[in-house]
Amino acid sequence: MAKPKIVAIDDEVEFIGMLKDYFEPRGYGIEVAVRGAKGIEIVKEKHPDVVLIDLKMPGIDGDEVLRLLKSMDPAPKVIFVTAYDDGGKTKARLLKMGAYAYFDKPISSLKDLEDVVNKAAKR
Numbered sequence: 001m002a003k004p005k006i007v008a009i010d011d012e013v014e015f016i017g018m019l020k021d022y023f024e025p026r027g028y029g030i031e032v033a034v035r036g037a038k039g040i041e042i043v044k045e046k047h048p049d050v051v052l053i054d055l056k057m058p059g060i061d062g063d064e065v066l067r068l069l070k071s072m073d074p075a076p077k078v079i080f081v082t083a084y085d086d087g088g089k090t091k092a093r094l095l096k097m098g099a100y101a102y103f104d105k106p107i108s109s110l111k112d113l114e115d116v117v118n119k120a121a122k123r
């Protein structure tokens, strides 16, 4: 079975570089964007299975990206990867809004993220 297609949106260039370096050699198609608006454009063009998004970004932030993605048909699964921490309040809100999962940054295990990406793509 083909590996899931991923789009990663994060204003941290080093972080999305690391995601690309992890997923690409493992056979995943992964496109990256450092701005929400550009990320949305790529999602519309590539129809990924899973979108990885940062929460805090200049311009369109992760919240708004999630809202826009949820209005798409079919909507890709959204996984947040963020260093933002307010004791779980934001996490709970985003999951309620329809995010599939939420990872804290720095990511302790890219393999865990990979597993959740695969799970999300199957749903």
Ligand SMILES: [Mg+2]
Binding pocket: 010, 011, 012, 054, 055, 056, 057
């Ligand atoms: Mg950020």
